[in-house]
Amino acid sequence: MNIIQHNFPRTQFVGEETTKRQIVLHHTASGPGVDGDINWWMSTPERVATHFIIDREGVVHQLFDEKYWGYHLGLGQKHFNVAKLPWTNLDRHAIGIELDSWGPVLPHTDGQFYPVKWDGRRYVPNATCKPVKYFYEYCEKNRWKGHLYYEKYSTAQLNALRELLKELCRRHSIPSAYSNDMWVVSTKALRGEPGIYGHCSYRFDKSDVHPQPELINMLKQL
Ligand SMILES: [Zn+2]
Structure with a gap:
């Protein structure tokens, strides 16, 4: 698939190579275009970023290689307490995908x-x-x-997400089976079990991604 590669600075993500077990879907809570999102991440010293952003036209933008990682989950011990688990760094093993959308x-x-x-x-x-x-x-x-x-996540966006998820699941041997518990804070997610999740699978206070029926149908058909 056609992916636009961005020159995202190395200081803005973690240049350590890790295996990837989870794919986490987010939305940006921003208006049309990915430049604002990328510039925002670049304006802070923290290495917060996702690997991919899909804009409303369905164009996939890649910020850095999948073998590296960035902070996009924002998890502390309090989030793991829900599942009575010790904190682990799940960001290291998660591929982040943002859908450009307001929420x-x-x-x-x-x-x-x-x-x-x-x-x-x-x-x-x-x-x-x-x-x-x-x-x-x-x-x-x-x-x-x-x-x-x-x-609404657009049709073009969801079509592009489908192709990207297929490709990433294949390349990293991540199971693509749909599980309804991605919409609640999930012990599976917090335990680092392989699969596709939303930010809402890790944190009660996160509304991304939202369970739009077209998104659920697409995930079910993977
Ligand atoms: Zn998020």
Whole structure:
């Protein structure tokens, strides 16, 4: 598949070669284009980054080689306490993939949907951003992490993700079987068991990725 390689500086990821056992899906909580995400990571001294970002047009961007690793899980002992496990460095063995997407959105009085921002008391639509065209609505009693609306992962994005996951699972001998427990904090994920997970499989406070039916269907068909 066609992958755009970026010249991501070596100081921004960990240049240690490790085997990869897990693939972790995230979303960026940002607007169209990957440059802002990459520049943000480069603006901090921390070596936080994922190997791949897939933009809304379905273009796959690679920041650094899969044999290296970066911090994208943000796990401390408190996250492992849930499963009564000691902290281990799961980032070392995880391939990170970001989907370029806003995450939660809200309708504004103008009838359009905007990404959310926290005003100190509650989430409000951030109308200084461009409105979001495509969103998915969860049922009231089935809100995802407290939010009713999320920007939709695009068809092009999910098609590209499918091809990338197939390729990565094959290359690193990672099982691609779908498991419904990726949507809750999972002992399997925290134990470092091989497979495909979301950031939400490791941390209750993470809303990425969200269980959009098209994403679930794609994962089931891998
Ligand atoms: Zn994440």
